[in-house]
Amino acid sequence: xxxxxxxxxxxxxxxxxxxxxxxxLERAPDWQTSLVSVDVLERDGEGRPALVETVSDAKxxxxxxxxRFSYDAPTRIDCTQEKGDVKALTGRWSFxxxxxxxxxxxxxxxxxxxxxxxxxxRGPAVDRVREVLVVQAAEELKQRAERG
Numbered sequence: 001x002x003x004x005x006x007x008x009x010x011x012x013x014x015x016x017x018x019x020x021x022x023x024x025l026e027r028a029p030d031w032q033t034s035l036v037s038v039d040v041l042e043r044d045g046e047g048r049p050a051l052v053e054t055v056s057d058a059k060x061x062x063x064x065x066x067x068r069f070s071y072d073a074p075t076r077i078d079c080t081q082e083k084g085d086v087k088a089l090t091g092r093w094s095f096x097x098x099x100x101x102x103x104x105x106x107x108x109x110x111x112x113x114x115x116x117x118x119x120x121x122r123g124p125a126v127d128r129v130r131e132v133l134v135v136q137a138a139e140e141l142k143q144r145a146e147r148g
Contacts, residue, residue: 002110002111002112002113003109003110003111003113003129003130003133004108004109004110004111004130005108005109005130005134005135006106006107006108006109006134007106007107007134007135007137007138007139008104008105008106008138009104009105009106009138009139009141009142010098010102010103010104010105010142011102011103011104011105011141011142011145011146012101012102012145012146013101013102013103013145013146014097014101014103015074015075015095015096015097015103016074017103017145018074018095018103018105018141018145019073019074019075019077019093019095021141021144021145022077022093022095022105022141023048023071023073023077025038025040025049025052025069026038026040026049031140031141031143031144032136032137032140032141033057033136033140034056034057034058034132034133034136034137035054035055035056035057036054036055036056036057036062037054037055038052038053038054039052039053039054040052041053041066044071046071048069048071049069050068050069050070051066051067051068051069051082052066052067052069053065053066053067054066054067056133057132058129058132058133061085063084063085063086064084064085065081065083065084065085065086065089066081066082066083066084067079067080067081067082067084067089067091068080068081068082074095075094075095075096076092076093076094076095077092077093078090078091078092079091079092086111086112086113086114087112087113087114087115088110088111088112089109089110089111089112090109090110091107091108091109091110092106092107092108092109093105093106093107093141094106094108103145105138105141105142105145106138107134107137107138107141108134109133109134109137111133
């Protein structure tokens with residue numbers, strides 16, 4: 001069983017601003033309510049977080065993950081779990097410049113919760129977790145970027 005999905009929003013802010021917010025992982029818990037904490041363990045050659053440990057509130061359980069990030073500014077940020085409470089996790093922010101200072105931002109997530117956590121996720125719980133982890137993240141980035 002997998003929890004996967006994506007959510008796209010149109011943001012009244014330039015692509016550079018949307019990318020900057022998503023790439024600033026250390027401040028993500030300030031605007032992404034499902035993130036409890038982010039600890040940077042390694043940085044890449046440009047000083048960006050490359051390996052981070054996160055704690056997320058997935059509503060049915062608090063989940064710890066060690067995530068490896070890669071960047072393709074200003075259009076994409078990818079992450080893959082290296083270690084954590086779930087069996088596997090991949091995520092991606094993608095951004096498209098719509099012109100006139102507008103951006104299309106998409107957040108995609110694919111999580112294999114594993115057997116133990118998977119037993120907690122039945123029926124409507126799966127939809128609620130997807131809403132919190134995927135839809136809410138994209139909507140919260142939109143709110144943050146449009147605040148100026």
